[in-house]
Amino acid sequence: MFISPYTVHRHPAFWNEAEEFRPERFAGVDAKERHRFAYIPFSVGPRHCIGENMAMFEMLVHVNRMVRRFRLTRLGDEPIELEAQINLRPRSNLMMQVTER
Numbered sequence: 252m253f254i255s256p257y258t259v260h261r262h263p264a265f266w267n268e269a270e271e272f273r274p275e276r277f278a279g280v281d282a283k284e285r286h287r288f289a290y291i292p293f294s295v296g297p298r299h300c301i302g303e304n305m306a307m308f309e310m311l312v313h314v315n316r317m318v319r320r321f322r323l324t325r326l327g328d329e330p331i332e333l334e335a336q337i338n339l340r341p342r343s344n345l346m347m348q349v350t351e352r
């Protein structure tokens with residue numbers, strides 16, 4: 252049996268305007284009322300990712316350190332094509348300009 256996180260993460264039963272970048276959907280009432288299996292990047296159940304907490308902490312630290320010090324601006328404005336590998340990624344490199352804050 253295969254469960255597609257891509258589909259679950261965009262299912263209108265769980266997400267409003269799923270394609271929009273709205274990080275606030277992960278906070279507050281929205282997040283509390285959502286089905287507990289609606290967001291499963293680390294899978295769920297007995298074989299779910301053993302590194303979940305470490306990965307989340309690592310990402311928080313990296314993003315926090317980066318955005319405090321640098322501003323990242325995307326170069327180019329062509330639509331970003333997605334490529335489904337083990338995880339979902341942009342098909343081509345995303346060129347960014349890094350400036351110090």
Ligand code: HEM
Nearest residue numbers: 291292293294295297298299300301302303305306307338
């Ligand atoms: C963003 C980072 C990560 C994502 C999205 C992720 C995602 C996943 C997913 C979806 C699974 C379940 C695979 C399955 O269904 O069989 C998994 C399993 C696993 N992950 Fe991660 N993972 C991440 C980071 C890490 C890190 C940092 C570690 C170790 C330090 C780790 C160690 C493992 C291990 C050992 C399993 C196998 C667990 C088992 O089969 O009992 N992962 N991961």
